[in-house]
Amino acid sequence: MPVVKIVELMGESPTSWEDAVNQAVRAASQTVRNITGVEVTNMTASVDNGKITKYKADVHVAFAVDGT
Secondary structure (H helix, E strand, O other): OOOEEEEEEEEEEOOOHHHHHHHHHHHHHOOOOOEEEEEEEEEEEEEEOOEEEEEEEEEEEEEEOOOO
């Protein structure tokens, strides 16, 4: 049975919360191998003049640890 580690990240996007999640996973995949899943734990946004300017998603990225 593999051992799974979880890291907490925040992704940001000017487009959407979905893109913010994708940005976090994309960034993690540059240095983390064996990503098996993602859990969105919180979604927030920055607002300027009554409009959303930046979407933010807090995520937990899970990955299998090598050698287990």
